[in-house]
Amino acid sequence: MDLKGLPGGQYKPLSDEGIQTVHEAALAILEKTGFTYESGLDDTLAMLEAAGARVDRSAARIRFPREVVLEHVRKAPRRVVLYSRTGKDDLDLTEDRVYLGTGGAAIRIVDLESGEYRPTTLKDLYLLARLVDKLDHIHFFLRPCIPTDIPEAAYDVNMFYACLKGTGKHVMSGVNNIEGFHKVLDLASTVAGGREKLIEKPCISVITSFAISPLKLCTASTLIMQEANRQRIPVALSCAPMAGSTAPITMAANLAQIHAEQLAGIVICQLTQPGAPVLYGGIPGRANLHTMGYLGGAVECGMMNAAIHQMARHIGVPNYNSSALTDSKIPDPQAAWEKGMTTLLAAMGGSNFVHHAAGMLDSMVGVAYEQFVIDDEITGMACKVLKGIEVDAERLALDVIEAVGPGGNFMTHAHTLKHMRSEYFNGNGVTDRRSRVKWEQDGRLDARERARRIAKKILAAPEVSYLPEAVDSALRSRYKEIVAVQGA
Numbered sequence: 001m002d003l004k005g006l007p008g009g010q011y012k013p014l015s016d017e018g019i020q021t022v023h024e025a026a027l028a029i030l031e032k033t034g035f036t037y038e039s040g041l042d043d044t045l046a047m048l049e050a051a052g053a054r055v056d057r058s059a060a061r062i063r064f065p066r067e068v069v070l071e072h073v074r075k076a077p078r079r080v081v082l083y084s085r086t087g088k089d090d091l092d093l094t095e096d097r098v099y100l101g102t103g104g105a106a107i108r109i110v111d112l113e114s115g116e117y118r119p120t121t122l123k124d125l126y127l128l129a130r131l132v133d134k135l136d137h138i139h140f141f142l143r144p145c146i147p148t149d150i151p152e153a154a155y156d157v158n159m160f161y162a163c164l165k166g167t168g169k170h171v172m173s174g175v176n177n178i179e180g181f182h183k184v185l186d187l188a189s190t191v192a193g194g195r196e197k198l199i200e201k202p203c204i205s206v207i208t209s210f211a212i213s214p215l216k217l218c219t220a221s222t223l224i225m226q227e228a229n230r231q232r233i234p235v236a237l238s239c240a241p242m243a244g245s246t247a248p249i250t251m252a253a254n255l256a257q258i259h260a261e262q263l264a265g266i267v268i269c270q271l272t273q274p275g276a277p278v279l280y281g282g283i284p285g286r287a288n289l290h291t292m293g294y295l296g297g298a299v300e301c302g303m304m305n306a307a308i309h310q311m312a313r314h315i316g317v318p319n320y321n322s323s324a325l326t327d328s329k330i331p332d333p334q335a336a337w338e339k340g341m342t343t344l345l346a347a348m349g350g351s352n353f354v355h356h357a358a359g360m361l362d363s364m365v366g367v368a369y370e371q372f373v374i375d376d377e378i379t380g381m382a383c384k385v386l387k388g389i390e391v392d393a394e395r396l397a398l399d400v401i402e403a404v405g406p407g408g409n410f411m412t413h414a415h416t417l418k419h420m421r422s423e424y425f426n427g428n429g430v431t432d433r434r435s436r437v438k439w440e441q442d443g444r445l446d447a448r449e450r451a452r453r454i455a456k457k458i459l460a461a462p463e464v465s466y467l468p469e470a471v472d473s474a475l476r477s478r479y480k481e482i483v484a485v486q487g488a
Helices: 014-031 043-050 066-074 123-131 152-166 179-192 195-201 218-229 251-272 299-314 334-349 369-387 398-404 414-421 436-441 447-460 469-478
Strands: 053-055 061-063 080-082 091-093 097-104 107-112 117-119 171-174 204-208 234-240 279-283 286-287 294-296 318-322 353-358 366-368
Touching: 014 061, 014 066, 014 251, 014 299, 043 053, 043 218, 043 251, 043 369, 066 218, 066 251, 091 097, 097 123, 097 334, 097 369, 107 369, 123 152, 123 369, 123 447, 152 171, 152 179, 179 195, 179 204, 179 218, 179 469, 204 218, 218 234, 218 251, 234 318, 251 279, 251 299, 279 299, 279 318, 286 299, 299 318, 299 334, 318 334, 334 353, 353 369, 366 369, 369 447
Parallel strands: 097 353, 107 366, 171 204, 204 234, 234 279, 318 353
Antiparallel strands: 053 061, 080 091, 107 117, 286 294
């Protein structure tokens, strides 16, 4: 993957006037309505108050004057680079550069052997890291599932350990508390070769769901966010209001609320550590008003996620958002069209760090090994769209047209052989373009079964640990709660 990323920004659901109107609405929300907060944020409140925010402790309300917001948002970096450990999958997040990867916190997985759902394990997390490491169109590894087989107190260090062992791509995850964050910080520093090297080229980043929508600071996540700021670890400022439940039903209002929440989060980060690397993390969703659950596969989610990039770009901060959150329970045609539409919209919108783009099912509750393979094909197609059509003398091929002439055939010409593999998207093998006869001879496999076999083949290959033995041994010796993971 080229460091410069793929050029998005072709799809713009908001007009320039719409962007400015939403931005002004968000500033008005922060100044008039403000935020509430949970207890335990006394130092954060004092910091905000000293910067000019109006804090009403009797009503638990923070109001942000417009000039305070604009002053501190300007301090956020316009460019954030999230590094891989191999150097070939670095993520240069700025302007309209697009990267797509995994995401989620699923608690169920479709077993690769039985095809039935079961609880997710730490081994699943490791195997998914290994699988994604070999899928070229999935650009980063954000922890896609929660290991239900280990104590919650051991989550943080084990999740990062399993991910960093299984893939050389950039790793992102949430953490449960500040103690867990410091263990992860130490683990990642050891892997990177020291704290300074980690700060210089961060191979990990942290999701901090600081806002409980609508407009409420979560104490635990806000404190984790601020500690990550101090330690110069990049953070994604995740907030995910659902239109119709935790945000107004209309898309414009949802975007305005999200923008207000993001502005507040960025202000807190920049007051905590000026210049702290942050990703604008708005993830607009839609409530299923029949069930009051989350409706992730709606085409409007793709539209709003594209708009989120426009809002982030308006204030000059790279963004983190979402695609491919299908409501289908298994890898089927519904999953395909919901994932394809929302991923293409987010990518063409120019979103910088699009998570959830691979693997997710069942409104974020489930994942499937084969779905990662299918989604690699979908994200690859989206990437091909972003590359556009190159026009030059070689590709116009006027000399070739002249040489072949009217009524001729280009199939065996050297120009065809030269460009046949690079001009068009060829995929990872899950798409079947053979004749019907050949398809029937090979067992009449559908896309899901082909993807399942590709996943099994990848995981059957010899393991390659991204943790040198000495580092692995040192980490397991230092943190007795680390569970060794291996095998397929």
